[in-house]
Amino acid sequence: MAEALVSKYVQSQLRALNGALINGQFVSVRKLLLELPPSDVAHILESSPSRTRDELWELIDGDFHGDILEELSDDVRNGIITKMLPANVVDALEEMDTDDLAVTLSSLPEPVLQDILDSMDAQDRLRAEQALSYGEETAGFIMNTDTITLRPDVTIDVVLRYIRLKGELPENTDTFYVVNRTDNLVGIVPVTRLLTAETEAKVSDVMDEESEAIPVHMPDDEVASLFERYNWLSAPVVDEKHRLVGRITIDDVVDIIREDAEHSMMSMAGLDDDEDTFAPVLQSTKRRSVWLAVNLVTALMAAMVSDLFEATLSQLAVLAILNTIVPSMGGVAGNQTLTLVIRGMALGHVNANNSRWLISKEISIGFLNGAIWAILIASVIALWKQDYMLGIIIAFAMLVNMIAAAMAGATLPLIMKRLKIDPALAGSVILTTITDVVGIFAFLGTATLFLM
Amino acid sequence: MAEALVSKYVQSQLRALNGALINGQFVSVRKLLLELPPSDVAHILESSPSRTRDELWELIDGDFHGDILEELSDDVRNGIITKMLPANVVDALEEMDTDDLAVTLSSLPEPVLQDILDSMDAQDRLRAEQALSYGEETAGFIMNTDTITLRPDVTIDVVLRYIRLKGELPENTDTFYVVNRTDNLVGIVPVTRLLTAETEAKVSDVMDEESEAIPVHMPDDEVASLFERYNWLSAPVVDEKHRLVGRITIDDVVDIIREDAEHSMMSMAGLDDDEDTFAPVLQSTKRRSVWLAVNLVTALMAAMVSDLFEATLSQLAVLAILNTIVPSMGGVAGNQTLTLVIRGMALGHVNANNSRWLISKEISIGFLNGAIWAILIASVIALWKQDYMLGIIIAFAMLVNMIAAAMAGATLPLIMKRLKIDPALAGSVILTTITDVVGIFAFLGTATLFLM
Structure with a gap:
């Protein structure tokens, strides 16, 4: 039974929110919602009866819609998206990573998905179609495409200068991937290795050559069991020709592990895995x-x-x-x-x-x-x-x-x-x-x- | 249903192992076992009937006993340790991280644990007692003590030279912790930040001050839900006086998430969570x-x-x-x-x-x-x-x-x-x-x- 420190904080926020909602103090609700991180707002939405949920959603600043949607469970998210204007959904989806975009779009009912795709401009539609191009529940579906690649023949010094120039690195970057001219994965370099390696050494000297790569069509539960068995934090994803196409990080895998384990319990009791506790x-x-x-x-x-x-x-x-x-x-x-x-x-x-x-x-x-x-x-x-x-x-x-x-x-x-x-x-x-x-x-x- | 690529490989290895065992070709069994990573050997042991399991254990090189034990589920591990000589157990435990040591020792039956503690020299016993000093299922129990700490007033350049001098970093290091003279946690520096920060900047300029720290006595399921909700990869652990005492990494949390989710399913069917599928x-x-x-x-x-x-x-x-x-x-x-x-x-x-x-x-x-x-x-x-x-x-x-x-x-x-x-x-x-x-x-x- 999880009831974290944070959860107590969220509970008191929820109580404050409920009070404010009942008394129609929408200004303070809006303010309370702005102060919370998106994952906590998502948690509050999931803990609310469906009517309260709709009222709360109306009061959330549109800029945070995307961040909150990606933290919600399928059922709750679909319920909210179905009631939104397609144009607003498109705005919310714009900032999402490809993996979250794929999950969000694929779980929508067909007509709703079609309405949203129709409201997108050409560029967004292309991005959405790419995200959906891999089968559901495969490695390609849950991967991110924001990898940082290195060439084997450059020196660590050059790499370090390049990264310093680049400034920010993608979230949860713990490994750089080494690819040759045809984009084939030839090795990996953990971020920490760059800190300890000789600056004159070449990437090919410090990289791990025998790294495991995940085929892009591998089912996601197999991906999860590999991560679990080998204690990986991230892994590269390759296509049929062993070309690097993306990376999977442990935070996406954690959701799959939880869902897989819950699936058996819920199914055995005759429930849909994803059944929303507060559904109508x-x-x-x-x-x-x-x-x-x-x-x-x-x-x-x-x-x-x-x-x-x-x-x-x-x-x-x-x-x-x-x-x-x-x-x-x-x-x-x-x-x-x-x-x-x-x-x-x-x-x-x-x-x-x-x-x-x-x-x-x-x-x-x-x-x-x-x-x-x-x-x-x-x-x-x-x-x-x-x-x-x-x-x-x-x-x-x-x-x-x-x-x-x-x-x-x-x-x-x-x-x-x-x-x-x-x-x-x-x-x-x-x-x-x-x-x-x-x-x-x-x-x-x-x-x-x-x-x- | 997880049946990974690797699992197929393991299955063929298992078939080869079974054949070799039945034919009494212990030399080839020993060789097959040496070629596999410890997590795969652990998987094979967990997939074997109890008698085969004992035979296999005898054939595994003693140097790998510790690595394999830490990958096994409680029930299977206890069954093996109970049959080992206490002195051999002590050897196997020597290389373990404190978190794995705590988990291994705490799940043993009292008399077996006592025999093992009695066989330890003073130094090992102290380490074991420290590992066991935090309550089971708390943050202190699952944390690792191999943190790398920085002082706020040194420059990034000094830090980089220090790390390069040190050579290897502890496994899964993604964050450095900034502590003051009294060991109080004052901030964190993600590893990637060191790569992008100006080398003349001070640690205090680039660190995140508002990082969340986990109280050492927090129940482990609360820790898991925090990791899950905020997509953390690691988190610092502090004592009552906000002094840094260790860190928890996601790979330990993944086990807790899986066990928590399984717990309900197994309990509802009237089974012990940890029941070994191949128990006598x-x-x-x-x-x-x-x-x-x-x-x-x-x-x-x-x-x-x-x-x-x-x-x-x-x-x-x-x-x-x-x-x-x-x-x-x-x-x-x-x-x-x-x-x-x-x-x-x-x-x-x-x-x-x-x-x-x-x-x-x-x-x-x-x-x-x-x-x-x-x-x-x-x-x-x-x-x-x-x-x-x-x-x-x-x-x-x-x-x-x-x-x-x-x-x-x-x-x-x-x-x-x-x-x-x-x-x-x-x-x-x-x-x-x-x-x-x-x-x-x-x-x-x-x-x-x-x-x-």
């Missing part, structure tokens, strides 16, 4: 209904399985009472396995070499867990309902369902990945269907065989 | 049983609610068949709300100012969803079971339970946070208990009133 009621209702519809179908399927045993249930009400225990335990155990395997796959730990080992490990755990909870539930039921046979039946069903849960939890993500379906998205609902059906079938089926 | 069966069974035990209790509670209506159930088996639909829908809807609020809290978006708005928004969604699915399920049941009254009863129960689910999902995390309980850990199980009990009670209770 109708929008949220619509988004969440897909998952509820799927769940209704699986709940009806479970009911149909029970329906097969109507004769048994009508004679033994006790079975109806206990009917939910076995499916529920299977669901929890199966979801544990499923979550573990999904995370292992996301971290790149699960692969063809070890998946068989992993499946058999999870089945062993399922068997052990099944045995433990079978004995326990049998004792509880035998004591509660004074019926040993019933205890044995529920124990058997529990064992069967726990093993089924482990098998489903371990194999489903692997199968879904092969079918190119996101396991986080539908894995949990398929798993629950399996554990419900197997659990009910095992319990009521065995009971019908032995008690009727 | 018994260890995993033990860890997961807590959650299963809790679930068994809630499943029994739901059964007891059904038990209250035994008379009704024994007369109307159809109720037994449909008894799971309402609780199941409530569970899904409630978990959507719960997950959204937990994420909103983690991002710092949910606070005292907007929580009431959020709760009423979620209840509105619950009401709307309840109405939609009530009408749908009523139609399905009326058609399937040819019983309109039954349809109306299940619709009523659905509406009641969806509203209860929304209320529970929105308020539980806020209440638990106030009670200082982690909502991700127990929120989901409490929620499901509520939706089960309310759902069964509403359905069977209404049915008893109107059908009996």
Whole structure:
């Protein structure tokens, strides 16, 4: 739970803002907003109900619109842009880096994007089209094009003088890239190296030749895992011919890491990754209904399985009472396995070499867990309902369902990945269907065989 | 799903390693391991079943033990260290940075840690105790102490000559810190600034005075959210008297961001954050049983609610068949709300100012969803079971339970946070208990009133 120092400051600002808004003191709201850095204003907008958000946006100085928009999450940003005049959006986008521009434009609904492109002059449109030219979620999409390149045959002294002449360096510059006459990347020189190198040395003498370069079409989650694994701060991006086309910096990667990790959690709960906490009621209702519809179908399927045993249930009400225990335990155990395997796959730990080992490990755990909870539930039921046979039946069903849960939890993500379906998205609902059906079938089926 | 270029390379290495291991070609295994960077060896160890992991560790050159240990996740690292001789562990720890040392030592079980500290000489023990002197999960714990400090009154020229003389700079140095005679932080100078500044200027002329410093006792998740919000690459750490004590770099923060985001997902599925995908069966069974035990209790509670209506159930088996639909829908809807609020809290978006708005928004969604699915399920049941009254009863129960689910999902995390309980850990199980009990009670209770 993050609640930083700054967050407390933002909270008091938010309270001041709210007070000023409610009392209609728009002048002080405007003043309060001007004093905050864009990332804090973005945070306040994201923490506000949609109506307050619109009011606040009206009071923000247009000069800061671009800086604030690039800090917002997709959903919130789209909501704001859709309500802006296309000409104002164009103004706000003018100052954005190519990577932020690409992210902003690509997440907009098609008609809104078209309106904005139509309002641009030729130069801006070209820049926008370039930003959008790489596929979404690729290295090209998140890269920046403001690299500083050096030639291998110049001396450090010349480089230092050139940089001093240039004055300001692009934000987060930690590396200079060395390219030959055809723009091919031949090495890198960390900024700190320029400070420690002999001034008479040539760039080629001090550069690292074996630097890793990211292909421009690499998916962004692969980029993120490279950054994470090798603790990079930035990396050059090259095209098919190994020509330098841009650089990716860690601050863009951090967003991807956060989003990737959140994606599984949100998907498994049947939510859109990007769902805005403060979205309007109708929008949220619509988004969440897909998952509820799927769940209704699986709940009806479970009911149909029970329906097969109507004769048994009508004679033994006790079975109806206990009917939910076995499916529920299977669901929890199966979801544990499923979550573990999904995370292992996301971290790149699960692969063809070890998946068989992993499946058999999870089945062993399922068997052990099944045995433990079978004995326990049998004792509880035998004591509660004074019926040993019933205890044995529920124990058997529990064992069967726990093993089924482990098998489903371990194999489903692997199968879904092969079918190119996101396991986080539908894995949990398929798993629950399996554990419900197997659990009910095992319990009521065995009971019908032995008690009727 | 991350499966990087490098990962494919690692996979082929892993296959080669596996083959060599199985055939007992330990010489080639040793050679393969020497050729890989430590982060890749760590990745291979994390992707291996526990027995293979032990065999591989034996074959790794002792000189690389430290570099590899610091790349491993807590669980895997602890498993390896526990099996090593304390003297070998001490050797491996010697080269580690203070932040990695702190993380490694603090996660060890107490007796193992004691054995290792006992095997250290006085100097190493002092270093270890210093690393452990800040509380776990604080800024002091994850900081590095290898800062480069400058005095405000020297010229850039002197600084440049000093650095050139020094030769190598610490890893990931992007900023120099300016301190006065009493070590108080008075400003920062980005490395790039040294390249562009006039050489005759003084440090105090070019430094940024208004830099943010992190208090040494700040919780690490707050540090992470500051880095994320302001796109920092590094930040100075100061003690209570604003004296510079170290620096935190983004690569350490990336791990915290990933772990924080994963924490909610793993906790909500009843797993330990750090659970090793390839842990031995018994260890995993033990860890997961807590959650299963809790679930068994809630499943029994739901059964007891059904038990209250035994008379009704024994007369109307159809109720037994449909008894799971309402609780199941409530569970899904409630978990959507719960997950959204937990994420909103983690991002710092949910606070005292907007929580009431959020709760009423979620209840509105619950009401709307309840109405939609009530009408749908009523139609399905009326058609399937040819019983309109039954349809109306299940619709009523659905509406009641969806509203209860929304209320529970929105308020539980806020209440638990106030009670200082982690909502991700127990929120989901409490929620499901509520939706089960309310759902069964509403359905069977209404049915008893109107059908009996």
